Structures are given as structure tokens and as C-alpha cells.
Amino acid sequence: MTTIKGAEETFAHRKIDRKTKFLYGLGYVAYGVKDNGFNYFLMLYYNQVLGLPAQLAALALLLTLISDAISDPLIGYISDNLRTKWGRRHPFMYAAALPVAISYFFLWNPLVSVETAGVDGLFLYMLGLSVVVRFFITLFEIPNTALVSEFTGDYDQRTSIMSYRYFFGWWGGLTVAWLAYSVFLTPTEADPSGMINEQGFRTYGLVASLMILGAVLISSLGTHQYIPILKQPPERRNLTVGQTLKELGQTLGNRSFLALFVSAVFFYIAIGFNNALYNYIQVYFWELQTLEIRWMTVAHFFSALLALVIAAKIAVGREKKHVAIAIGLIAVVVQPLPIILRLMGLFPANDSEILLPILIAHSAFEVTLWVLFGTMVSSMIADLVEDSQRRTKRRSEGLFFASRTFAMKVVSGIGISVTGMVLAGVGFPERTVPGQVDPEIIRDLGLAYVPIYVTFGVISMFVMLFYRISRSGHEDNLVHVDEPVDEQVPKV
Structure with missing residues (x-):
């Protein structure tokens, strides 16, 4: 019989071994690969390679959100309340693979x-x-992510676990991006940038799909043995639709959830905007080739490792909220700096040898x-679980992470x-060759990018100030989470 490390420790202070963090975090490779494709390549592929007008490509991605509005919270809620011999989370994870x-x-x-x-x-x-x-990525991602709040209640352990998850998510996305820039989307005489290579994108899709399948199966199987010590759902209840709502x-x-959710709304508008423009900026604004862009991808591997x-x-000894806001504000200011300096005439020209470094x-x-x-x-989202449970007597890991994924x-x-x-x-023209776009159009693209990105980013950090769960507050929630609902419990 397999011994589960940490099973004998109390939930509030359970230490999770590195192997568990590794296997759990590996699951985020699937989302990282999918996100890399959707955020950086998909719109460019359908627009510049397949010939779908940019407005229609963007509209297609926007309309998919209608299904997300239904599926994300539904999967989260059902996952929180599912009763099977494989627990609440793993049946969904296996079904998605x-x-x-x-x-x-x-x-x-x-x-077609x-x-x-x-x-x-x-x-x-x-x-x-x-x-x-x-x-189907939601069917895996939400239950898989929710496991972090079930492994341990420890304030700092949750941050450590999530650091592994983000590390693998970034490495997964970066690996497939590096392969795209280095192997699949290689420059040719007809396509000096390498970014309008249809066969290259098709091969990219094959490799990315295999990476997603592997990540889902390995993480699901690797965490399967922990099912006995995970949190159990409440007893089955026959609720009306009104009671459920x-x-x-x-x-x-x-x-505190509302603060994080609204903050995420503004943050991901900025990120979605930035990511969709990423290759346009690299290829048309800076006039980089795919073999040059890949060196940025290589640098990002070290970024993710450093962050891990x-x-x-x-985070040790500090409030997560304060650390997050400080880091976020620095990033919002730093990210558009090269474009700002170029628009001011203070950045190296595109043919300069020092531009790429x-x-x-x-x-x-x-990154x-x-x-x-x-x-x-x-990690802040994970701490919402006990805060909510103390007031509602229900654990809602899936619903909280579903709402975040939905955002x-x-x-x-x-x-x-x-x-x-x-x-x-x-x-901006369709099916155009880098270096042949009107400089005024490139300039206008930069002028539009900076204020849109910075505005949404700053608003996001401001809203996060209203998150109220502190280190001491979380410890208090862990102590009193199983007590009867007290009307005097301060609202957070």
C-alpha cells in the first residue's frame, strides 16, 4: 500500500513534498500550451495565413466566451459537490484528456x-x-487547480505549491513556442519572418496536442493516490434551482473574492490585448525574425525558473496582497517601456546590433x-476557500477557481x-510582409497599445487593494472554520 506523505499532519499545517508539487504543477503545462496558442498564434494564423479577416477572427474568439459563461461556473459547482470513489476532481480530469x-x-x-x-x-x-x-480544457483545469486548497491549509505552502504550477505552465507554453519559432516556423525566401508558414502551424498543432494529452494524464495519475486525504463534498441534497442560485x-x-474577480477582469483585458498583439509587435514593430524571437523564449525559461x-x-512573513500589488505595478510600468522610448525616438533602431539584446x-x-x-x-484565491467556508459551511474550491478561469x-x-x-x-493590412507596412500604421499601433495596456493594468492593481484576507485572518479562519456560523464574524 502506498504511503501518502503528509497524511498524518493536520490540514492547517500540512507540508507537501516536492514530488507532489511537481506532479500537481505539471498539469498546468496543458493550460500553458493551450494559452500560448490562443494568445500568441491563433489569431495571427487564421488572419495572416488562412485569410480570415482580423475582425472575424477576433469575433470568433469573443463568441466562445458565451459557452464559457455557462461551462466554467457549472463545472466548478458540480466538481465541488460530486461524490465518486475517485473523489470530486479526478473524474473530470480523466474525462478531459x-x-x-x-x-x-x-x-x-x-x-476547411x-x-x-x-x-x-x-x-x-x-x-x-x-x-x-x-x-474540455476547463473540464481539466478547474478541478486540477482546485486541488491546491485541498492539499493543505498552510498559508506559505500554498504559495510554494502554486509556484510549481506557474513554473510548469510557463515552461509548457514556452517549450511549444520555442519549437514554433525554432523548428516549425522557419524563415524562407518567400516568408522571411517565418510567421506565415501554414505547414509549420499544422505541425505545431500536432506537437502541442500531444503535450496537452501528456500533461493531463501525468498530473491526473500522479495525484490519484491523494484522493483519500482530499476534502469530501457535503451530503447529497435535493436543492431547487432557486436554492442552488x-x-x-x-x-x-x-x-475578498469580488475584489480579486474585478481585479482579474481588468488585468486579463490588458493581458489578452498584449498577448494578441505580441507577434504583431515583434514581427512588424521591431521587425524581428522567428529565429530572433526564439531567444526571448529561451530567456523566459530562466524567468520562470527564477520565479520558482x-x-x-x-512571500514568507509578508502579506500576499502587498507582494502581488507591488510586483504587478512594477510590471505594468516596465512592460511598455521599449515601445514608449521608441515612440519618443530614444530607443535603438531596428537595424541596431544592440536592439535584440x-x-x-x-x-x-x-516575464x-x-x-x-x-x-x-x-495563492490568494486558495485562501478564499476557508474564509468562505467559515461563513457558508461549504468548501467551494472549484467555484472560486472556475470564476478566476472564467475571468x-x-x-x-x-x-x-x-x-x-x-x-x-x-x-493594418492582411497577409502582409514584415517591413512593407506603412510606418505611420506601425506608429499608430504603438500609440494605441501603450495607453490601453497601462490603463487596464493600473486599475487592476488598485481594485486588488480591497482584498481583505491577511496572514493572521487566514490562520483565524483555519481555527474557527468548523464552528457554527457566527453572525458576528466580520465580513471580508
């Missing part, structure tokens, strides 16, 4: 084209496959900040849609 990998493959290897199905046909294909991929309202009405090493250390160093620092920020915020996908989709509007607004 094959469907998400297969659908992701066909998203990048479309069975503009020539065979017309613009409308390609639009509907992109929309349909995007909905399927998002649903009332419970959802009680859970999601937590003030220091995340838990910088500067961009690599800047990108490495910026380190964002990995640290994501780790802190996810990530829905609002980043809005950011992507803003990108489509910006590209259309500045008159």
Missing part, C-alpha cells in the same frame, strides 16, 4: 479553408473548434515579474477583440 487533445489538433489542422468553405465557413469552423477546446450568490458574494526559486521566499533582457525581467504575480494571486478566458477574449478593433482602426 482525449477530447481536449483531439480538438486542439483539428483547430490547427482545419478541415477560405477557398473551399468561404470566409463564413472558416469563421464557423474556428468558432466551433475554439468552443470545444475551451470546454442562492448558494452560488452567497459564495460569490464574498468581498524566489516566489515562496519573498535589450529586448531579450527587458522581456526576461518582465519574471508576471510569473511571480500570477503565483501570488493564485481569464472571457476577459482576455475581450482584450483580443480590442486587438481586432485596434488593427482595423489603424488600417
